[in-house]
Amino acid sequence: MIYPSNSDKTQLDALISQGISERHTNNSLANSYKEQRQQFLVKRLQLQAQIMLIAGLTLITFFLWTNSHLEGKIYAFKIGIVVELFTLICWGLCKTHIGRRYPDLIFLSLCWSVTCAVQIDIALLFNDLEPRNNFWTLMFLTQATIIPVQWWMHLISQVGTIICYLTLYLLYNPILKNPLTSYAEQGLYFFWTCLICVFSVYLYERLRTKEFYARKAMEIAQQKSERLLLNILPAMIAEQLKQQPKTIADSFLEVTVLFADIVGFTELSTRTSPAALVELLNTIFCLFDQLAELHGVEKIKTIGDAYMAVAGLPNQSNNHATVIADMALDMQNAIAVFNVENNQLFRIRIGISTGPVVAGVIGLKKFAYDLWGDTVNTASRMESHGIAGSIQVCEATYQLLKDKYLLEKRGLIQVKGKGEMMTYILKEINLKA
Template sequence: MQHDFLENNPVASLLTKVFKSPLSANASHDAEYEAWRDRFMRKRLDVGLWIGLMAFLSSSLLQVSNWLFRPGAFEPEWLRSQVSIELSLLLCLLLQHSKLGRRYPSLVFLAFYWSVTIVPQVQDILSGVAQPDILVWTIMFFGQATFTPVRWYLHLVAQLGVFLYFFGVNTALGVTLSSPGWLDPPVVILYFFWVCFIGNLSVYLYEQLQKAEFKARWDLEEAYAQLEEEQKLSESLLLNVLPHSIATRLKQNPKNLADSYTNVSVLFADIVGFTELSSHISPWELVELLNQIFSEFDALAELHQLEKIKTIGDAYMVVSGLPEPRDDHAQAIADMALDMQRAIATFNQKTGQNFRIRIGIATGPVIAGVIGIKKFIYDLWGDTVNLASRMESHGIPGAIQVTRETYQFLKGEYLFQERGKVLIKGKGEMTTYLLMGKNPGDIEDEKSQN
């Protein structure tokens, strides 16, 4: 019922607009705009009140100067009027900085408006003759429209209040109404009609412009925020594909990137029996199992600060010593391989599977770079990469097979079993080694250091 009353009663609807809290807006955009307009109004009102107060104080000082030095020009009624307005403006300043004024700046606006236009009329009522103050009212109507151009309906309410008071109170009290000698009443009415119309129209147009500008800024900020989120997402996706330093270089120079490294260690791993399993379980189950295993491997690569290169089916490739070179590249890749064996054993215990992993490691020079313009990847090339792949493919299920070069890097810190001569495709016979674990003495040293 209350809603129907407000909808069908234009006066009630207008008063609701005047005194409503900006926080009552439903849409966040409208609420932000209302809050912004209120902040704008409070700032303008604060400056306007001080300017108004100083203007009337200067007029009072002029009358005091006349009283002291030019008694013939002194007008006591004018001084009393000025002082009453100054007191009213001081009260408006107190209201401006009160909790009520901060919440409802519209009240301060109306109080400011009526302090200048209505307060002097009280003296006319007491004198028994009322006359519209063309000079003060015009300055106030235009001044507020240009200095505080907010909410056209506030200006309309303020102007109506002036005329309702002037005609209503004076008529009710039987005060004689008069107009300036040089203007007839119809001319005065027409004059103030156009003054108010022009003022309100300018405020309305300015308010529409401000709303449009605010919405444009709002949309622009939202666009920038969305662009920033998309850039972060793109950055995250890029870092999932490329190492951070390579991604940075690629953004600065999108041409082909390639670097050569003297000593790195490359690991290939293959899950034995996974291909046969794929023919017995659903694709979803297959992918889920593989995702669980490779997610564990990814965590281990991050733990040992290694660079995952790619996965091909159920094969996993990781490298140590690039893109940032490191002296312990062989040790880091060995620790990764041993942890991968433990991760597979733990996975089998949890899932009841019987997977084994075959791992091959080679150490030596490689070339690394980014290839392609679509779905590009960071990849490795060179004899070391081929040897690591052969170490895996010619290895033993459940074992870690390494080349002689890798063995030379690790033999003092890790336990090995010489496998002997192995016929390697494309290489002939090669002496390879099986990494069995870490040297117990080194494990004790690490525990003591930790």
């Protein structure tokens, strides 16, 4: 037999009370959001790279078609090829482990491969420099619409482009070909383009973040509700109730029902504080719950200091009697261990009966899964007419256990509402069987 240790009980209590700290939950959600955002970023970077490759090809074709000078066509082709090459490399990196791990670098590389690379190419080829605001604006608007996450990264890409241009301007010191007001106007338009892009990304990501945490909070609430429902109802019945909320009632031809009562608990309640009394009872019933889960037994309910369980439903099985017998013997051992550890003298009186029952959920409020039928009444009588510290079973249960367990014939006893009944005391497993 397996007995619950103190550490197992502590773990069970922690699980039942859901003793997970708020900080740990928040950290998990934050990590989950970052992972989701990173996956989104990588997918959108691949999309942006594809769009940039197509756009680059159209621009190269346009410059080659409109430029009448061979030298101009060669320069346009060189600049276009460099930009396309950078974009192609970034697209390939998005599909590698490096790209998935450092998407921020791919983001900046895609941006600067158009904005900075074009400026550098022009400076190197023509020894001249002009602010290519049309390229810049196109790139920043594309990023803000296709990759609307991490506003600070958009800001870095814009600032980096400006720093690159100013550095080249100081190195090459080109002659201004247009009036200063024209450059100021372009700068003003560019400033507001960047500001609107960054601000729109910031607002979009705030909305996405709130939506993500709201959805996660709803999922957590649903999981808590699910766990609470499964603490009240068997999983199969809970699913039926969710799918079709109506009265649920099923007949089972043969199950085994167990009733257990803690002897002496009522007397203890007269000289023990309510809080200490409930704590003791909770500890004992948690041990029983552990055993029910261990043996695959369905706990039905507790009534004061009585514990009711059943085997053979809602999932029908052929070994329901042996499962209940094993649990009953383990319950006795668990109480013995509990008494030693807590300096108590509790004993339990257990009654077991086998036969048909009706099981279901009734009512509108505070509903619970319950059993009805003569088998339930007999199990209750086996317990109430039993002997403290013993396990009393009826004739039907005896017939299913006699080959595997040692049972002692108690004889005929007068049972309220039933008359005389032959009963047996379950002792232990028959090791010779």
